[in-house]
Amino acid sequence: MxxxxxxxxxxxxxxxxxxxxxxxxxxxTRLAAAIVDSLIVGAMVGVPIFAGLVVSxxxxxxxxxxxxxxxxxxxxxGIGAIGCIAWCWLTILFVLRNGQSIAKKLLHIKVxxxxxxxxxxxxxxxxxxxxxxxxxxxxxxxLVDLLFIFGEQxxxxxxxxxxxxxxxx
Numbered sequence: 001m002x003x004x005x006x007x008x009x010x011x012x013x014x015x016x017x018x019x020x021x022x023x024x025x026x027x028x029t030r031l032a033a034a035i036v037d038s039l040i041v042g043a044m045v046g047v048p049i050f051a052g053l054v055v056s057x058x059x060x061x062x063x064x065x066x067x068x069x070x071x072x073x074x075x076x077x078g079i080g081a082i083g084c085i086a087w088c089w090l091t092i093l094f095v096l097r098n099g100q101s102i103a104k105k106l107l108h109i110k111v112x113x114x115x116x117x118x119x120x121x122x123x124x125x126x127x128x129x130x131x132x133x134x135x136x137x138x139x140x141x142x143l144v145d146l147l148f149i150f151g152e153q154x155x156x157x158x159x160x161x162x163x164x165x166x167x168x169x
Contacts, residue, residue: 025109036103048083052076127162
């Protein structure tokens with residue numbers, strides 16, 4: 001006989017939101033995204049600096065004139081700064097929208113919190129990037145960080161520090 005004064009009993013089951021799928025991104029895709037991001041930064045910042053050096057060198061030379069090194073450098077730095085601002089703007093835009101860098105967007109992967117919730121720009125900037133760069137001063141940290149990707153969860157050490165995972169978008 002059931003006790004009429006007992007607290008109510010209920011079966012509680014975890015509910016999985018079918019809209020959220022946290023399939024970890026493939027290791028090769030993450031590597032490709034890092035390479036593509038580096039190429040994009042080089043194209044948007046390095047190429048304009050090089051072009052600035054070339055263009056300012058051509059335009060500041062006459063038949064007997066030599067370019068002023070200061071003018072050449074200022075032009076190159078100015079053009080590179082414009083490329084850097086454009087890259088930063090695009091990266092911040094993509095991170096705010098969906099936790100993606102430019103390459104992660106192209107390769108259909110994104111960064112989320114370990115629980116599947118969206119990641120903030122601050123978490124990506126401070127914990128995934130700034131802290132990771134600072135820790136690279138520790139000998140062999142970079143190697144250890146990269147080797148963590150071979151774990152079952154496919155999280156690098158910087159992912160564990162920031163409590164993030166990279167998943168298919």
